[in-house]
Amino acid sequence: MTSAPASRPRVLVTRAIFPEVIDQLAEHVDVEANPDDQLWSRDELIRRAQGKQGLLTTGGERVDAALLAACPDLRICANMAVGYNNFDVPAMTAAGVLATNAPGVLTDTTADFGFALMMAAARRVTESEHWLRAGQWDRWRYDLFAGSDIHGTTLGIIGMGRIGQGIARRGTHGFGMQVIYHNRSRLPAEDEAAVGATYVSKQALLQSADHVVLVVPYTPESHHTIGAAELALMKPTATLTNIARGGIVDDVALARALSEGRIAAAGLDVFEGEPKVHPDLLACRNVVLTPHIASASVPTRLAMARLAADNLAGFLTTGQPLTPINPEVLGKG
Numbered sequence: 617m618t619s620a621p622a623s624r625p626r627v628l629v630t631r632a633i634f635p636e637v638i639d640q641l642a643e644h645v646d647v648e649a650n651p652d653d654q655l656w657s658r659d660e661l662i663r664r665a666q667g668k669q670g671l672l673t674t675g676g677e678r679v680d681a682a683l684l685a686a687c688p689d690l691r692i693c694a695n696m697a698v699g700y701n702n703f704d705v706p707a708m709t710a711a712g713v714l715a716t717n718a719p720g721v722l723t724d725t726t727a728d729f730g731f732a733l734m735m736a737a738a739r740r741v742t743e744s745e746h747w748l749r750a751g752q753w754d755r756w757r758y759d760l761f762a763g764s765d766i767h768g769t770t771l772g773i774i775g776m777g778r779i780g781q782g783i784a785r786r787g788t789h790g791f792g793m794q795v796i797y798h799n800r801s802r803l804p805a806e807d808e809a810a811v812g813a814t815y816v817s818k819q820a821l822l823q824s825a826d827h828v829v830l831v832v833p834y835t836p837e838s839h840h841t842i843g844a845a846e847l848a849l850m851k852p853t854a855t856l857t858n859i860a861r862g863g864i865v866d867d868v869a870l871a872r873a874l875s876e877g878r879i880a881a882a883g884l885d886v887f888e889g890e891p892k893v894h895p896d897l898l899a900c901r902n903v904v905l906t907p908h909i910a911s912a913s914v915p916t917r918l919a920m921a922r923l924a925a926d927n928l929a930g931f932l933t934t935g936q937p938l939t940p941i942n943p944e945v946l947g948k949g
């Protein structure tokens with residue numbers, strides 16, 4: 617007598633992702649996907665998540681106590697992002713739901729982009745391109761879109777995790793910058809030496825950096841890490857680049873500082889309330905704005921999707937996730 621096949625775990629992929637990753641996932645679990653990338657309401661998301669053991673989320677979907685209570689079959693939520701401020705991790709742990717993220721695979725791509733955004737802001741790349749496209753270029757001028765240098769200047773990094781260290785390496789070894797950083801905890805001396813970075817207070821960093829780059833995770837404590845008071849400490853020639861999360865910068869205060877020339881320029885990939893961008897920022901000419909694409913190279917986005925899928929399938933089929941955020945859940949049940 618043959619026994620009936622055990623039913624396969626069911627997962628919901630909340631947004632469109634690479635079809636080949638959906639196919640890979642479907643080899644192990646039953647998948648409800650969203651190939652048309654519908655933006656489901658929260659009620660619709662919860663309705664579809666009910667009866668699923670796993671969710672593959674992309675960073676914008678809030679997983680909190682209310683969703684967990686409505687979806688008692690849920691065992692894992694795998695974020696296709698290194699940041700996971702969309703997860704209420706204590707609530708997930710209390711509900712015995714594993715949270716995973718996608719660290720490591722996007723470090724260099726994101727650090728490259730941070731550098732690109734900082735350089736574009738310092739050298740006024742998009743501002744000058746808009747001017748050229750508007751047909752205003754009629755002569756060479758000695759000061760035409762003259763900006764500030766990158767090489768040989770002081771780079772201040774706030775947040776010194778993997779991506780912060782990637783930016784530090786680029787600054788030290790690629791551009792001969794003096795790199796200073798501020799972080800909740802100081803790096804071990806050998807890690808500081810490897811990336812060529814010196815630990816300073818936040819105030820000293822803001823006062824002495826020519827280019828400030830933000831790479832801190834978003835938490836209640838990091839909300840408005842940069843507001844009017846911090847912007848007032850910065851050099852008027854300095855730039856500010858945010859590739860971390862919206863909400864780490866007070867966008868209204870930044871728009872004011874940019875329009876008043878309190879700082880020279882900014883590069884922003886993330887915004888408070890994105891995908892909406894504050895109209896005061898849109899009105900500033902000295903800011904480079906990109907739509908949350910710091911990790912968006914094709915190979916990296918594919919690696920992020922594969923890691924999220926491997927976390928889901930690994931946990932649901934063998935109990936072995938790759939990158940758990942709350943591994944204490946693994947010991948339960």
Ligand code: DGY
Nearest residue numbers: 675696697698699911
């Ligand atoms: C991340 O991985 O947290 C990025 O912001 C992805 O979009």
